[in-house]
Amino acid sequence: MAITAYFFLHLWKYHIETLSTLYPSHISISRNFLAMQTFNIMISLVESLVLLIKIHRDYYKDIPLLPWKYGTESYEHIFGISRQYCANFNYLEIVQMVPKINQYL
Structure with a gap:
């Protein structure tokens, strides 16, 4: 196709x-x-x-090949959760948020 x-x-x-x-x-x-x-x-x-x-x-x-699984939806979800904690974050802040983000995933 x-x-x-x-x-x-x-x-x-x-x-x-x-x-x-x-x-x-x-x-x-x-x-x-x-x-x-x-x-x-x-x-x-x-x-x-x-x-x-x-x-x-x-x-x-x-x-099995699942082409709909290859996309940015998971990244958008992670950054959406990150913005709940801090609207404007830098690299250090996102590294510090990783344990909190893992609770949602």
């Missing part, structure tokens, strides 16, 4: 580029396609997912 998304995005971009050369007054990349930043982010996400699958296949054969 990730490879399909990769090829779809590239073929869609190629199609719009081809149409914009044939009909420049009606079709343009900026109006009829994603922003280039969005396109690059989506390509990066797809490539990252493919690499995650390959690494998981090669190094973690006995562990």
